[in-house]
Amino acid sequence: MDPKTEARYMAHVLAAANWYVNTQCTEQNPWGPVHNLADEGRFVYEVYKGTRWMRGSGVWAQAMAIMDLLDVAQRTGSGKYTRAAMTGVRYLTALQCLDVRYPECQGAFWERIPNDTISLIRDGATGCFALAYLYAHTGEEEYLQRARLFCDWYMKYGTKDEYCWPYLRFDFQTRRAHSYTGDEDDQQLREGVDGDWQAGGGLALYYTGLLAGEEKYLEEGLRPMLEKVVQIYDAHGDEAAKAGWHGRTPITYGNDDFALIALIAGFRYWKDERYLHHIKKRTKVHLDWMAEDGSYPNFGATFVCGIEHLEYLRLAEEFGFSDHTDEVRAAVEKSARFGLSLQERDLNDRFYYGGLYGQSSYGTERDRIHHRSTGYSINFYLKLTAGTWPRTFSSYGWGKM
Numbered sequence: 001m002d003p004k005t006e007a008r009y010m011a012h013v014l015a016a017a018n019w020y021v022n023t024q025c026t027e028q029n030p031w032g033p034v035h036n037l038a039d040e041g042r043f044v045y046e047v048y049k050g051t052r053w054m055r056g057s058g059v060w061a062q063a064m065a066i067m068d069l070l071d072v073a074q075r076t077g078s079g080k081y082t083r084a085a086m087t088g089v090r091y092l093t094a095l096q097c098l099d100v101r102y103p104e105c106q107g108a109f110w111e112r113i114p115n116d117t118i119s120l121i122r123d124g125a126t127g128c129f130a131l132a133y134l135y136a137h138t139g140e141e142e143y144l145q146r147a148r149l150f151c152d153w154y155m156k157y158g159t160k161d162e163y164c165w166p167y168l169r170f171d172f173q174t175r176r177a178h179s180y181t182g183d184e185d186d187q188q189l190r191e192g193v194d195g196d197w198q199a200g201g202g203l204a205l206y207y208t209g210l211l212a213g214e215e216k217y218l219e220e221g222l223r224p225m226l227e228k229v230v231q232i233y234d235a236h237g238d239e240a241a242k243a244g245w246h247g248r249t250p251i252t253y254g255n256d257d258f259a260l261i262a263l264i265a266g267f268r269y270w271k272d273e274r275y276l277h278h279i280k281k282r283t284k285v286h287l288d289w290m291a292e293d294g295s296y297p298n299f300g301a302t303f304v305c306g307i308e309h310l311e312y313l314r315l316a317e318e319f320g321f322s323d324h325t326d327e328v329r330a331a332v333e334k335s336a337r338f339g340l341s342l343q344e345r346d347l348n349d350r351f352y353y354g355g356l357y358g359q360s361s362y363g364t365e366r367d368r369i370h371h372r373s374t375g376y377s378i379n380f381y382l383k384l385t386a387g388t389w390p391r392t393f394s395s396y397g398w399g400k401m
Contacts, residue, residue: 254298
């Protein structure tokens with residue numbers, strides 16, 4: 001990579017990180033004229049162009065912003081990113097239920113606001129990623145205790161069957177998990193399809209298990225989950241991809257929510273050749289999905305696939321194989337160039353400038369600035385450029401293998 005290209009990628013990272021800092025709700029810079037808001041420390045989830053309609057982050061978005069900002073702080077040495085991240089931690093931890101009266105809920109995350117009625121279980125797993133990250137970053141035991149509480153809840157109440165397979169949703173009012181999709185008032189609720197994307201949540205068990213030295217999270221949680229992923233890929237991996245978001249198809253077209261990273265983690269831990277077989281096979285499928293300009297179908301997939309491709313290249317180097325590596329490198333370069341085009345650099349408005357347009361396949365629509373593409377792009381470009389490798393959304397950097 002030439003110095004100018006690397007400088008462009010880092011400029012993208014800093015502008016995106018500044019979008020988080022500039023739009024965070026704080027007492028000094030509140031959302032609107034009212035002070036002392038319960039949203040203090042919360043980040044923005046999305047902002048629509050034209051109407052300026054926007055909403056605040058829920059658990060997974062809050063978690064990703066925290067990890068991204070701490071990764072940027074580590075790379076740059078700037079304290080403002082650390083301050084914003086740690087201010088955001090207070091809102092994240094407020095979303096975790098610690099009510100000892102209800103063991104069926106203890107450790108779970110309310111989805112968007114404290115005392116929300118639901119948890120989308122895969123989103124809660126990303127909340128646990130941040131707790132594990134915070135423990136690794138600070139050494140403070142509280143974060144590890146909270147991560148273990150989540151994993152205990154996840155395995156006992158948030159998953160089903162012998163595969164420790166996640167449900168889609170947990171209802172705090174009934175204190176039961178289920179896999180129905182749609183709004184609660186929708187009369188057309190239907191059973192969601194078990195899909196590969198759910199396995200990405202198993203990284204919560206991997207991270208927490210390694211940091212805590214708890215084999216049960218790996219052997220009784222992650223490993224059976226990966227066994228089901230292998231079954232899904234064996235049964236459906238050769239079928240034509242179907243458009244559709246999570247819960248609608250066994251194989252997610254584009255953004256698999258880091259199921260591939262979970263498989264890589266499993267291969268690195270257990271050296272199971274079946275995992276490596278599907279890692280290589282799924283990587284080739286991702287390459288086939290890529291458009292000529294480096295974009296991908298589905299929400300945030302350009303950066304999710306890019307992050308997984310960089311992980312794949314690191315795995316190939318570690319284990320000495322070269323399958324698809326030249327194609328993957330070429331795909332990463334294309335995606336990196338395309339990703340720059342998604343960032344807003346003209347509107348002089350803190351809710352837009354530096355954020356990325358998202359929530360459309362191949363980046364074809366520019367109707368909203370969205371946290372998903374913004375946050376994943378930070379991780380992607382940090383991993384692509386020289387310097388520390390962020391442990392965020394990676395199997396590397398979490399302790400002894």
